[in-house]
Amino acid sequence: MIGVYSGGIWKIPHLNQLIGRPCCKLSVRSAVPGDVVAIAVWGMKENTALPAAKARAANVPLLRLEDGFIRSSGLGVNGHPPLSMVVDDLGIYYDASHPSRLEKLIQQEVHENACSQQAQSAINVIVAGDLSKYNHAQPFSAASHQQPFVLVVDQTHGDVSITLGGASVKSFHDMLAAACEENPNDEIWVKTHPDVLSGKKQGHFLGNFSEPRIRLFSQDVSPQSLLRYAKRVYTVSSQYGIEALMAGKTVTCFGLPWYAGWGLTDDRHPLAESLASRRGHATLLQLVGAALLRYCHYINPTTRKRGTLFDVLQTLQLQRQHMISCSGHLWAPGLTLWKRALMQTFLNTPQNRVSFNKQSPTATACVVWGVNGEARFNQAAHVQNIPIWRMEDGFLRSSGLGSDLLMPLSLVLDKTGIYYDARRASDLETLLNHSTLCAVEHARALALQQTLVNSKLSKYNLGKQWRCPSAATGKRILLVPGQVENDASIATGTVGIQSNLALLRTVRERNPDAFIIYKPHPDVLAGNRPGHIDASEMARLSDCVAMDADIIDCIISCDELHTMTSLSGFEALMHGKTVHCYGLPFYAGWGLTQDEYVCPRRNRKLALADLIYQTLIVYPIYIHPQEKRVIPVEAAAQWLMAQTRPGKKTHRITRWWRKATNLYRVILN
Structure with a gap:
């Protein structure tokens, strides 16, 4: 105890x-x-x-x-x-x-060298992910600053790390004087501490400098984004020093911080030599391995139990990406009460503003729901000279239908197009065209695939357990999933075939001897959306109609899946099935599917891991339904696995009552 x-x-x-x-x-x-x-x-x-x-x-x-x-x-x-x-x-x-x-x-790590590989991975994530001790600040934009500068790091007055690091107020003035003397042709930027910018504490520099080339930099920006443009760094004992070392910068220390005295820094303190003799020599990987992997204790932000450095880095990177992606004054006009509640949950961050008024002249971006919202408000956004961003449901959405007003686990925010619109590029298409997974990312994608396959998760996670009829034994089994025929993915992602009936006819004509399973879309079965095929036609063109079946059970039973643009094609790829595309869904054109058409923008052959990583890990935003916080896809999958899947078809009055209840819960929360 x-x-x-x-x-x-x-x-x-x-x-x-x-x-x-x-x-x-x-x-x-x-x-x-x-x-x-x-x-x-x-x-x-x-x-x-x-x-x-x-x-x-x-x-x-x-x-x-x-x-x-x-x-x-x-x-x-x-x-x-x-x-x-x-x-x-x-x-x-x-x-x-x-x-x-x-x-x-650190001295132990020098002898054992046990954490070097993990330390390098951590440095890569921290530098590339723009992470630091605190992660609230926007990245630095160097649009108007072409020349590199020398960075002098201020600290809060009276910080105990200054006095116990053998320094004083004089150390800061000596540091600034040395930076000016040793870099006579460079701008000198004095970086104010975040706690000073927040008004909580005081710093050592007020900005009354003797030379015009010295600038008090009082913007609250992330360290790594600023360090990318710094020529070298001067510090007393700030954590900026170790962050600068990770960024590959030369660091001069006027105090005795924990990362000094190991042969990695230019140490100017009078006691630096005696400190170095006590500490010895170490590499940057040994410093980082000891400090971040052995010295610090972590809590997993998702489970709230003992965690690892990478648990924390992953969560902070997610939260940071979400904050940056949703920054600005976001205007989301013309939404229903339900869609407004969803967008508020997924877009809101402590640093931005979201408004739903009919007009918003100070907005920096217009956020709409899909291509229909874009068509409606494109002119208004053009007049205000602001970009349009599109939102849609994600690929692991809920344990039930979106049309029944169930709170989604994931949405996507696309600033280029939208994933189902094959007429133009999208953020997802760009991610896939440039996907180069490292070993850790590749392993993560495969682990996620295994989780989804083992747990039989899908977009909606509903339907009864289903088994393929014995009549299919010995035959090639084809699954044809129905779609909502007025869905935007049909209008923007198909070329010829645009209805469930036309698709089913084509599959039967081309495969007369196959055993064909037709799976109506759950929204159509629920009576919420159009796309019904007459029962006699379904019986004539298919060998089996899986009415209330779980889509994953159907996928597991089939040899091939034939679709226009259904997400079930992506889910079938993860289950190792052959997929034939009669349209241009986001997963077609990468060498993973049998395609009816070609998309010239998709110019790479991808591994399935690339498709899984960019589509499920990077592209969507996942928000915990109760806690309203950003979570990784693995946590979203765990949450879905814990839910009870509705299996029975419900009465229309029951569905309307459920919609009203879900709307009430989301709006109040």
Whole structure:
């Protein structure tokens, strides 16, 4: 049991998981209980003296806690709880006066070199994903700044990492003077700390500089996006230093931070030589491996249990991508109450604004529902000179029909076109045309495929269990899935065949001896959408009609799937089936399907892993239906697997009641 005196520490969500042991709240007026094996305090604050004395008296270790180096989506001073924490039994990483547990772990990593591969993967994700300790800031845009600059990093006044790193206020002024002297022909940008920009703390530089080439950079931008344009970096003890090393920059230190003294930085502190003799030499991978993979403790943001660095990086990258993708003043006009509630849930971020008025002259983008919404508001967006973004349901949507107003797990936001419109490019098509998966991404795609196949998940996840009739034994079994005939994917993704009846006739004519299963679309069966084929025609052209069947059961039973543009073709590919396309769905044209037509824009042969990764992992936005937060596709799949699939066909009055109930829930939440 870990004893905690601090009320602030005790309020940290999931404290037990972050520390790695059960915790209990202690009172300074009582003796330390016998089952307490250590006492935890926050860093080197002044209020840690009494708990430290209590720990000495009870002869138990003192654990010093601090935020981890990859902490959260937003600032801690703004109330964002930590996703990582360091637990140090020797000191704390920013106290250079004696070795911390981190220093020992780095030296251990130098000898063992156990984390280099994972460390390189982490660096790749952090740099490419523009991730940092806090991840709320927009990326830096260098449109008006063509020349590289020298970056001088300010810190908050009175930060304990400054004093315990052997530095002072003078260190900051010496640092700026050195940057100017050593880079006489470059602009010098002094970067203000995010906590100063938020109004919570004060910095060391106010902007009254003697030289015009010195600029106080007071924009709150992400570190990696700014470092891409920096020529070199000067710091006292800021985390910017290790982030700059990961970005491949030269780093000069005027304090004694934890990443100095290992031969990787240009150290200017008077005690730098003695620190280096104590620490020794280490590579960047060894520093990162020890600090991020061995020193920090993490919580899985999805399960809220003990997690890994990559659990946190994946979630932060998702949240960051969503924030950036949905930035600006988004105008979503002409929506039903239901669609408005959906868009509010999927588009809203702390940094943007979403409005649903008839007019919005200050909007930066117009968000519409599919191609029909685009046709309706294209002129209005053109007049305002703003782009149109299209939204649609994702590919793992819900446990029930969208037309029954069930809250979706996923939507897609496409700024180029939309995935089902084969007449033009889309964001998904661009992703597929440029897909180059690394080993980790490839493995993730295959693992997701296995999960979906094993769990039999589909877009709607409804229908009764179904088995192929014995009459099909020994025959080639073809599955023909029906579609909603007024669906936009029919209008924009087909060339010749545009109805269920025409498709079924064509498949029968070309395959007279095959056993053909026709699967009506669930929206058509529910009476919500058009696409019905007369019963006599279904009986004449098919050998079996799977009325209320689970689409995945049908796919498992067939040898081939024949479709116009149905998503079931993509699902059949994941189940290893041959797919014939009579239109141009998003998954056609990549060498994975038998295609009736050619799309000249799709100019690559892809592996199935590429299609799965870009379509299911990168392209959609997944939002937890209850918690209203961005989640990865794996968490969405787990949520769907936990739901009960409706199997019976419901009465029309029951469906309308269900629609009203779902609308009420979404609007209130």
